[in-house]
Amino acid sequence: MSITIFLSSILLILYVFVGYPLYLGFLARFRNRPVRRHPYQPAVSVTLAVHNGERYLARKLDSILALEYPREKMEILVVSDGSTDRTDSIAESYAQLGVRLLRVDHGGKALALNAGIAAAHNEVLIFTDVRQTLAPDSLALLVENLSDPTVGAASGELVIREGNSLEEASVGLYWRYEVWIRRRLSAIDSIFGATGAYYALRRELVVPIPANTLLDDVHLPLAAFFRGYRLVLDSRVHMFDEPSRLPDEYWRKVRTLAGNYQIMKAYPRLLLPGWLGGNRMWLVSSAFQYE
Numbered sequence: 621m622s623i624t625i626f627l628s629s630i631l632l633i634l635y636v637f638v639g640y641p642l643y644l645g646f647l648a649r650f651r652n653r654p655v656r657r658h659p660y661q662p663a664v665s666v667t668l669a670v671h672n673g674e675r676y677l678a679r680k681l682d683s684i685l686a687l688e689y690p691r692e693k694m695e696i697l698v699v700s701d702g703s704t705d706r707t708d709s710i711a712e713s714y715a716q717l718g719v720r721l722l723r724v725d726h727g728g729k730a731l732a733l734n735a736g737i738a739a740a741h742n743e744v745l746i747f748t749d750v751r752q753t754l755a756p757d758s759l760a761l762l763v764e765n766l767s768d769p770t771v772g773a774a775s776g777e778l779v780i781r782e783g784n785s786l787e788e789a790s791v792g793l794y795w796r797y798e799v800w801i802r803r804r805l806s807a808i809d810s811i812f813g814a815t816g817a818y819y820a821l822r823r824e825l826v827v828p829i830p831a832n833t834l835l836d837d838v839h840l841p842l843a844a845f846f847r848g849y850r851l852v853l854d855s856r857v858h859m860f861d862e863p864s865r866l867p868d869e870y871w872r873k874v875r876t877l878a879g880n881y882q883i884m885k886a887y888p889r890l891l892l893p894g895w896l897g898g899n900r901m902w903l904v905s906s907a908f909q910y911e
Contacts, residue, residue: 641801644904648804655852660767663693664759664820665740666748669732670711671701673750677710683753685717689760695720699736702726730833733840737826745826747837748859749817752778755858762820762857772825772849773841775802775815776857802853809901810851812890813838818859825849830886834879842887 666684670677677698684696696719698711703726711721724735737745744763748754758776765774780795805811814821816837825844829836841851884890892898 637797641804644801644804644808647904648807652807653809653850654807655765655771655850655854656768657764658767660764661690661693661760662744662763662766663695663742664689664744664746664763665695665697665742666746667697667699667733667736667740668748668750669699669701669729669736670703670707670750671726671729671732672703672705672707674703674706674710676750677707679753680748680750681711681714681717681719684748685714685719686756687754687759688756691718693742694718694759695740695742697722697736697740699724699732699739701729701732728832730829730836730839731831733836734829740823743823745821745823747814747816747819747821747840752817752859752861754818755860758818758857758859762818762854765852765854766820766822768850770850771852772844772847773814773819773821773851774857775811775851775853776818776859777853777855778815778817779858779860780863781860799853803855805901805904806851806853808904810845811853812842812845812851812901814841814851815853817861818857822849833882834875835883838879838883839886842883842890846887846889 668680668684673680681696681698687694696714698707698719699722700708700711701724708721708723711719715721720739722735722739724732733747744766746759746762754776762774762776765771777799778795802811802815813835814837816835819837819841821840821844825847826840827843829839833839845851889898890902893902894900
């Protein structure tokens, strides 16, 4: 029995890291669904939920203001989730440049995003996190995906800079594996959520995010997925971040796995095949845990 369990475990690991990527690569090659992109410049609301983000906020706002997109079509909203550092004062210092500050009581990112969505005015919502910087051409490229009426949400691709240590290099290598998987899922149909650091969503597809939701960037896009829309990754759209330390990455994974249980409770159709009215990507999603 112990030998059987050991061999089964080895086969499972080989499938996850070898068999499953080969399977996805085959599907992506022969069932490729290109996104029909066209020049498109809708009015957008860039929503940035922050709790005690003074270390990164000025750099992030400079990055947003440097985007190559018509300024008159951009609304920039910083939602301060009960920040107790200089987050609020930094955001206020950008008021003359069109940045709007919304203060809410500290209730977590999900409730802060709900408040930001309610305060936003435009037809396309852009969600981004405070730590990453954005490539200047990224917003124009990102919203082009929404010119395809089948696309409900589009994500940018996170580029992790080279690390100086072995553990940082290992984290970067694993991230490249994740990105490879997401590219193939997007080519077939959809990724299962969005890259939370930077993505666009049609406003009409927004649903309220329950309090204490751990994976808001999965909960929101999946509502669009189950209305028949695609969730795509655009490899032309770049944002940049520093590599994480292994302990930080470990706790991110723990949080993600816990969030997956919330997602399955919120969207039990994920576990059902499409022919039963469930997940049209069931054959590939059942083999890969998002993030």
